Amino acid sequence: xxxxxxxxxxxxxxxxxxxxxxxxxxxxxxxxxxxxxxxxxxxxxxxxxxxxxxxxxxxxxxxxxxxxxxxxxxxxxxxxxxxxxxxxxxxxxxxxxxxxxxxxxxxxxxxxxxxxxxxxxxxxxxxxxxxxxxxxxxxxxxxxxxxxxxxxxxxxxxxxxxxxxxxxxxxxxxxxxxxxxxxxxxxxxxxxxxxxxxxxxxxxxxxxxxxxxxxxxxxxxxxxxxxxxxxxxxxxxxxxxxxxxxxxxxxxxxxxxxxxxxxxxxxxxxxxxxxxxxxxxxxxxxxxxxxxxxxxxxxxxxxxxxxxxxxxxxxxxxxxxxxxxxxxxxxxxxxxxxxxxxxxxxxxxxxxxxxxxxxxxxxxxxxxxxxxxxxxxxxxxxxxxxxxxxxxxxxxxxxxxxxxxxxxxxxxxxxxxxxxxxxxxxxxxxxxxxxxx
Amino acid sequence: xxxxxxxxxxxxxxxxxxxxxxxxxxxxxxxxxxxxxxxxxxxxxxxxxxxxxxxxxxxxxxxxxxxxxxxxxxxxxxxxxxxxxxxxxxxxxxxxxxxxxxxxxxxxxxxxxxxxxxxxxxxxxxxxxxxxxxxxxxxxxxxxxxxxxxxxxxxxxxxxxxxxxxxxxxxxxxxxxxxxxxxxxxxxxxxxxxxxxxxxxxxxxxxxxxxxxxxxxxxxxxxxxxxxxxxxxxxxxxxxxxxxxxxxxxxxxxxxxxxxxxxxxxxxxxxxxxxxxxxxxxxxxxxxxxxxxxxxxxxxxxxxxxxxxxxxxxxxxxxxxxxxxxxxxxxxxxxxxxxxxxxxxxxxxxxxxxxxxxxxxxxxxxxxxxxxxxxxxxxxxxxxxxxxxxxxxxxxxxxxxxxxxxxxxxxxxxxxxxxxxxxxxxxxxxxxxxxxx
Numbered sequence: 078x079x080x081x082x083x084x085x086x087x088x089x090x091x092x093x094x095x096x097x098x099x100x101x102x103x104x105x106x107x108x109x110x111x112x113x114x115x116x117x118x119x120x121x122x123x124x125x126x127x128x129x130x131x132x133x134x135x136x137x138x139x140x141x142x143x144x145x146x147x148x149x150x151x152x153x154x155x156x157x158x159x160x161x162x163x164x165x166x167x168x169x170x171x172x173x174x175x176x177x178x179x180x181x182x183x184x185x186x187x188x189x190x191x192x193x194x195x196x197x198x199x200x201x202x203x204x205x206x207x208x209x210x211x212x213x214x215x216x217x218x219x220x221x222x223x224x225x226x227x228x229x230x231x232x233x234x235x236x237x238x239x240x241x242x243x244x245x246x247x248x249x250x251x252x253x254x255x256x257x258x259x260x261x262x263x264x265x266x267x268x269x270x271x272x273x274x275x276x277x278x279x280x281x282x283x284x285x286x287x288x289x290x291x292x293x294x295x296x297x298x299x300x301x302x303x304x305x306x307x308x309x310x311x312x313x314x315x316x317x318x319x320x321x322x323x324x325x326x327x328x329x330x331x332x333x334x335x336x337x338x339x340x341x342x343x344x345x346x347x348x349x350x351x352x353x354x355x356x357x358x359x360x361x362x363x364x365x366x367x368x369x370x371x372x373x374x375x376x377x378x379x380x381x382x383x384x385x386x387x388x389x390x391x392x393x394x395x396x397x398x399x400x401x402x403x404x405x406x407x408x409x410x411x412x413x414x415x416x417x418x419x420x421x422x423x424x425x426x427x428x429x430x431x432x433x434x435x436x437x438x439x440x441x442x443x444x445x446x447x448x449x450x451x452x453x454x455x456x457x458x459x460x461x462x463x464x465x466x467x468x469x470x471x472x473x474x475x476x477x478x479x480x481x482x483x484x485x486x487x488x489x490x491x492x493x494x495x496x497x498x499x500x501x502x503x504x505x506x507x508x509x510x511x512x513x514x
Numbered sequence: 515x516x517x518x519x520x521x522x523x524x525x526x527x528x529x530x531x532x533x534x535x536x537x538x539x540x541x542x543x544x545x546x547x548x549x550x551x552x553x554x555x556x557x558x559x560x561x562x563x564x565x566x567x568x569x570x571x572x573x574x575x576x577x578x579x580x581x582x583x584x585x586x587x588x589x590x591x592x593x594x595x596x597x598x599x600x601x602x603x604x605x606x607x608x609x610x611x612x613x614x615x616x617x618x619x620x621x622x623x624x625x626x627x628x629x630x631x632x633x634x635x636x637x638x639x640x641x642x643x644x645x646x647x648x649x650x651x652x653x654x655x656x657x658x659x660x661x662x663x664x665x666x667x668x669x670x671x672x673x674x675x676x677x678x679x680x681x682x683x684x685x686x687x688x689x690x691x692x693x694x695x696x697x698x699x700x701x702x703x704x705x706x707x708x709x710x711x712x713x714x715x716x717x718x719x720x721x722x723x724x725x726x727x728x729x730x731x732x733x734x735x736x737x738x739x740x741x742x743x744x745x746x747x748x749x750x751x752x753x754x755x756x757x758x759x760x761x762x763x764x765x766x767x768x769x770x771x772x773x774x775x776x777x778x779x780x781x782x783x784x785x786x787x788x789x790x791x792x793x794x795x796x797x798x799x800x801x802x803x804x805x806x807x808x809x810x811x812x813x814x815x816x817x818x819x820x821x822x823x824x825x826x827x828x829x830x831x832x833x834x835x836x837x838x839x840x841x842x843x844x845x846x847x848x849x850x851x852x853x854x855x856x857x858x859x860x861x862x863x864x865x866x867x868x869x870x871x872x873x874x875x876x877x878x879x880x881x882x883x884x885x886x887x888x889x890x891x892x893x894x895x896x897x898x899x900x901x902x903x904x905x906x907x908x909x910x911x912x913x914x915x916x917x918x919x920x921x922x923x924x925x926x927x928x929x930x931x932x933x934x935x936x937x938x939x940x941x942x943x944x945x946x947x948x949x950x951x
Binding site: 085093095097130147148149150151152154155156157158161184187188191292348350351352353354355356357377380381382383384387391393394395397398400401402403404405407408445446448449451452453454455456457458459462463465466467468490493494497498500501502505508509510511512513514 | 824840904939948
């Protein structure tokens with residue numbers, strides 16, 4: 078199948094790299110040409126997408142989420158973190174069945190695809206169902222079973238992770254990859270983290286973990302271990318494997334140096350950090366130190382959407398106001414974080430994240446003929462500062478068209494919505510006053 | 515014309531006030547009934563809008579913008595404030611012609627209507643063109659000609675303002691009201707502000723002004739006048755008339771006390787304050803002191819969209835992270851600010867801002883049958899934390915349907931886009947690399 082994409086190409090290979098009236102040629106899922114139409118030879122397209130007022134971007138990468146938590150979207154908000162977890166989220170999670178996770182994940186996939194996200198890094202449980210949903214949706218994902226290292230199930234969970242990785246890593250035509258998912262330094266003891274690092278090295282996979290999300294966590298780790306969460310992980314040898322560290326809100330200059338030296342990637346989640354009042358990650362400093370930074374939405378219970386276009390904007394705006402510097406985190410840097418930054422953070426930097434020949438065709442077409450994109454002074458600024466999920470017209474993953482004209486082609490969305498509603502009804506008790514369940 | 519709106523009614527009369535399977539009856543532009551269908555008598559609808567999975571909200575109020583600045587959307591970003599103003603924005607503004615302002619404002623109206631904003635407070639110039647665009651679009655607006663009190667045109671500008679107010683205040687079927695628009699304490703000397711206050715009292719209109727937007731402004735005023743911007747305005751007698759004070763980022767507890775005592779309303783512009791790195795307004799403190807707070811986008815050059823649904827979310831998230839308190843600015847409070855708060859701030863609290871009998875029918879219908887609104891645990895949290903402009907299905911202003919099925923009915927959008935592009939081409943010199951002009 079030969080597909081031709083027309084539009085203004087934003088390849089994310091450099092701040093000024095924009096090809097007006099450009100084309101991307103896709104053959105068997107691979108990008109075989111990027112440039113002006115008159116430079117394309119020996120290509121007869123079976124299908125053509127895009128047009129004059131279309132922006133073509135690399136698929137967005139959501140570098141940290143818990144997809145099935147869409148089930149808890151708007152279930153509990155405006156609460157202190159521990160009350161939110163202990164009284165709202167955890168009791169519901171305890172009731173989750175495999176089918177709930179399947180439908181919740183499929184809902185997340187549909188939402189993400191409609192918003193131009195083609196790849197995500199997930200940490201949750203019932204991961205076979207998560208992988209099945211990813212496979213069905215046509216998305217690309219890096220999946221990790223969440224591991225709690227304290228408690229009786231720690232060993233079993235690691236064994237399950239191993240099985241899951243052996244079954245799914247590299248499957249769904251290469252769209253599914255796996256990581257190990259130790260939850261956090263405060264839920265996994267050092268010996269456990271060592272075991273995780275050994276297992277990761279043995280299986281040749283990365284590690285996805287929450288790090289330094291809250292001030293309390295950092296204080297607690299210091300009290301218990303006399304060091305920072307990052308230092309603790311480095312001490313366990315965990316950072317000697319490829320690590321995707323979510324949050325890193327409360328990291329010191331010394332921590333940042335360690336992250337840079339170890340090649341640890343960070344997933345920045347500005348809206349979740351804002352909503353849960355966790356704090357503001359020092360993204361400018363991380364980038365300045367050479368740390369790879371991706372962008373994530375976190376779960377829908379703390380966001381409450383999975384809109385990566387919006388997340389780019391929030392990342393840029395938050396960093397500017399935090400540093401009182403309007404030049405901090407420019408539009409193009411936010412776009413990089415949401416594409417090639419996330420791709421690298423997931424170990425997929427050679428496969429996706431930019432529009433370059435040889436990469437897999439994960440592409441997003443945005444319709445620019447809209448009032449909020451006029452006049453078209455700057456396509457990158459428009460995408461970062463003005464766009465939203467609903468502006469996405471067409472999405473390709475691995476060269477396959479999965480969204481067109483704003484409609485998902487791989488999954489019956491109505492069925493997903495109905496099943497999610499049923500799952501939610503089964504999970505909650507008496508609905509609240511403002512619930513429409 | 516009798517119109518019946520069906521859906522989940524969110525009247526914004528109290529945090530838990532949600533009418534599931536409710537109706538709003540509209541007769542001759544006025545809301546005549548809000549409640550369950552079986553309580554509605556003697557009403558035969560000419561038209562019916564909404565349905566089972568529709569949320570019905572009061573029209574959103576954008577309490578501070580410069581509508582025609584859509585012309586500069588994404589023209590200059592990621593720059594320090596003074597460089598942005600002096601090298602990018604002001605030179606373009608100097609070239610603006612009346613027709614540019616007309617098309618730029620009409621574009622803003624179209625964008626706002628499509629996002630559920632039915633009323634806005636504007637400060638700009640060529641105000642007759644602004645008023646004409648408002649009239650044509652079907653929106654409601656409070657308009658003020660921006661006044662620079664230093665310089666040779668100060669007196670003339672005030673005289674023009676008077677003419678504009680006499681011509682337009684209460685016109686367009688009552689949809690257009692006017693204010694005086696002294697730009698800011700640092701661009702208007704105290705004697706000028708006194709004159710403005712006297713003129714406002716004489717004409718029976720309010721005053722729209724920028725106050726304490728940046729740290730530099732506050733320092734400058736203190737250096738020149740030995741007091742804060744708020745104290746300066748109070749000293750001039752300006753706060754004795756009805757004042758809409760935009761920004762109030764850098765206000766002290768003493769300033770807040772003055773604002774509360776004088777009944778001065780504040781327009782909070784979180785995204786603009788973030789993008790320009792101005793700082794974080796103490797909204798929770800302002801509300802706690804009893805100050806009326808509305809929400810605004812500011813101009814599209816510093817935002818870069820006019821999406822009030824997104825602005826609500828940014829307001830809530832920003833305040834939470836700034837105070838490290840996840841309970842700061844809950845969803846419902848953000849919704850209040852964007853509706854009745856803004857209405858009160860514009861002096862329209864008796865006319866619009868809630869869904870109550872006797873008020874004018876400014877109504878927004880949001881389609882909830884979408885992945886990012888599932889499952890429907892909490893309609894208010896969904897609107898504030900998950901919704902975006904593109905979710906708006908139908909909009910009524912003053913009982914007239916101005917948007918339906920996501921299409922503007924009052925204005926030819928294609929014509930607006932084409933004219934805006936022409937205006938932008940005329941304004942800028944050589945387009946930048948990433949421009950699609």
